[in-house]
Amino acid sequence: MNLQGIAAAPGIAMGPAFILQQDNSIVEKYNIDEAELEAETKRFEAKVNVAIEQLQQLIETTRHNIGDEKAKIFETHIFLLEDEELVGAAKEAILAERINAEAALDGAAQAIIAMFESMEDENLRERAADIRDVTSRVMRLLKGQDDSALTAIQEPVVLIAHDLTPSDTAQLNRNKTVGFITEIGGKTSHSAIMARSMQIPAVVGLRDAGTQVQSGDYVILDGNRGVVLVNPGPEMINHYKQLQRKDEARQAELRRFMERPSVTADGHKVELAANIGNPKDAFAAKGNGAEGIGLYRSEFLYMGRNDLPTEDEQYQAYKVVAEMFGQEQPVVIRTLDIGGDKELPYLSLPEEANPFLGYRAIRLCLDQVELFKTQLRAIVRASAFGNIKLMYPMIATLQELRQANALLNEVKAGLEQENIAFNRQMEVGMMIEVPGAAIIADQLAKEVDFFSIGTNDLVQYVMAADRMNERVSYLSEPLQPAVLRIIKQVIDAAHARGKWVGMCGEMAGNLTAVPILLGMGLDEFSMGGGSVLPVRALLNKLRYSEMRALAEEVLELVSSEEIRSYVESNVPAIAELNE
Incomplete structure (x- = not known):
């Protein structure tokens, strides 16, 4: 039997399946007598404190086994348990609704989880895993349960679970868990990120895996293709053993590119950066060889809460990443x-018939000026601690750009008066995601330091x-x-003014697109952290002079199918890296 999931962590694992039994029971809700409410609140607080102690121990274990960067995930979990958005809301529910701690915690957590899971952005959706993880930890303590299931594994197995939290993944023994499969999750879930760091092959999003596979079944897990084979024959086992040896050699080869420059075979240098949503993602990106952050999605700081983040909260979140990259x-x-697919309930924005074309991004910020200026102050203050560059999204007109810059200049003048340090040479750029902006890129390029092309939109x-x-x-x-012609037009317009151009959409990490973008003159490629090393390996095999000729040929082709075929037939290194 062959099953198809999502390839989350590369590599091939083989062995008996082990089905992890997880507590998916419905949380019981019952009323608490008024005289017992204080005791119930204290019971809850005591278990939260125990959870924090467990996380502190897990931080030390993770640092020893995986490294400082992945331990930061659990520092964030401690922050969640010290923050009022989750724990405070649960305590309020205990007192206001006179209910038990388990039900109060579940209600508070589910509201935050539902908000994140409704988002289109995969990175933001996966942040629900943090809330789910810390909630499960406290819930187990409230129910008097322990984490013995994972530690009970005594022989090398392929682990199968509905989901694995970061805490679960950090506790995996790499000698006993040769690979894992989950029924939910995506490539950017924390369990997937940590699996890649621990070099444990993983397939996620394989629905009903726990019912289609039985404990003891022999399983082949192909983390490169997202395929799981159940009880295969001896020929298939031998075939995958050969692939396993080949794959191990490939991964070792990719790790050799960690410290190499992002340069072509004929000496043309570009920059390979990563897209992140928060400081935790930045640690993962750096561990994957990123040379910087090409897109810090600041909206994450506004989500999963009941009010706007303060200036200092934002400042700290930007500062830590700036210091990390120097x-x-x-x-x-x-x-x-x-806006669009990303909502903030506490802003009470009106519903729109077509939100992707509506009141969103820079349009909202230029309308809600104080909200925008608070964020600008935080970013500008953080610029004193690293090479921060500021970028506006969804700019459609020169007037919008000028309005945004006018507010930025007001903020800078205020900080000057307060004698607060900042980088006066901080670069300011904008995203090119609106076709109207691409058409007037030559005008916009006069008034920005850089463009970043957001290909998703x-x-x-x-x-x-x-x-x-x-x-x-x-x-x-x-x-x-x-699309390719518009990208070329934008790059040419920026270069004519001596400005650099990056790309922060998914296209930047697409191996078939990389030779074209390189040939067009793209200066910076920003992508998911896991794509950095394969792209760097490809770049090292390419010649810039040849890719310039290839890009010219591609722009004369008439369909995406023709373009894909032409590039892949003329750049054999793509197939080598995809094998």
Whole structure:
């Protein structure tokens, strides 16, 4: 039996299946007598404190086994248990609704989880895992349960679970868990990120895996292709053993590119950066060889809470990433990009018939000036601690850019008067995601330091194709000739003014697109952290002079299918890296 899931962590694992029994029982809700409410609140607080102690121990274990960067995940979990948004809301529910601690915690957590899971952005959706993880930890303590199931594994197995939290993943013994499969999750879930760091092959999002596979079944897990084979024959086992040896050699080869420069075979240098949503993601990106952050999605700081983040909260979140990458490596922070698929309930924004074309991103910020200026102050203050660059999203007109810059200048003047340090040479740029902006890129380039092309939105706007609509998915393709021509136009317009151009959409990490973008002159490629080393390995094999000729040929082709075929037939290194 062959099952298809999502490839989350590369490598091949083979062995008997072990089904992890997890507590998915419905949380019982019952009323508490008024005289017992104080005791119930104290019971809850005591278990939260025990959970914090467990996390502190887990931080030390993780640092020893995996490294400092992954331990930061659990520092964030402690922060969640010390923050009023989750724990405070649960305590309020105990007192206001006179209910037991388990039900109060479950209600508070589910409200935050539901908000994150409704978002289109995969990185933001996966942040629900943090809330789920800390909630499960406290819930087990409230129920008097322990974490013995994982530690009970005594022989090498392929672990199968409904989900694995970061805490679960950190406790895995790599000698006993050769790979794992989960029924939910995606490539950017923390369990997937940690699996890649621990070099444990993983397949996620394999629905009903726990019912299709039985404990003891012999399983082959292909983390490169997202395939799981159940009870295969001897020929298939031998085939995968050969692939396993080949794959291990490939991964070792990729790790050799960690310290190499992002340069072509004929000496053309580009920058490979990563897209992140929070400081935890930055640690993962650095561990994957990123040379900086090309897109810091600041909206994450506004989500999963009941009110706007303060200036100091934002400042600290930006500062820690800036310090992590230092003065030489850039950290590009995108200002608030709310609207479309990303909502903030506490802003009470009106419903719109077409939110992706509506009141969002820079349009909202230029309307709600105090909200915007608070964020600008935080970013500008943090610029004193690293190579921060500021970037506006969704700019459509020169007037919007000038309005945003006017507010930025007001903020800088205020900080000057307060004698607060900041980088007066901080670069300011904008995203190119609106076709109207791409058309006037030559005008916009006069008034910015850089462009970053956001292909996720640009493609759907250029092709008039909703990227969430499967019926028009054939149009939602970054290799469409119209998309490539617009990208080339933007790069040329910026370079004519001596400005650099990056790309922070998914296209930047697409191995088939990389040779074209390189040939067009793209200066910076920003992608998911796991794509950095394969892209660097590909770049090292390419010649810039040849890719310039290839890009010219591609721009004359008439379909995405033709373009894909042409590039892959002329750049054999793509197939080598995809094997």
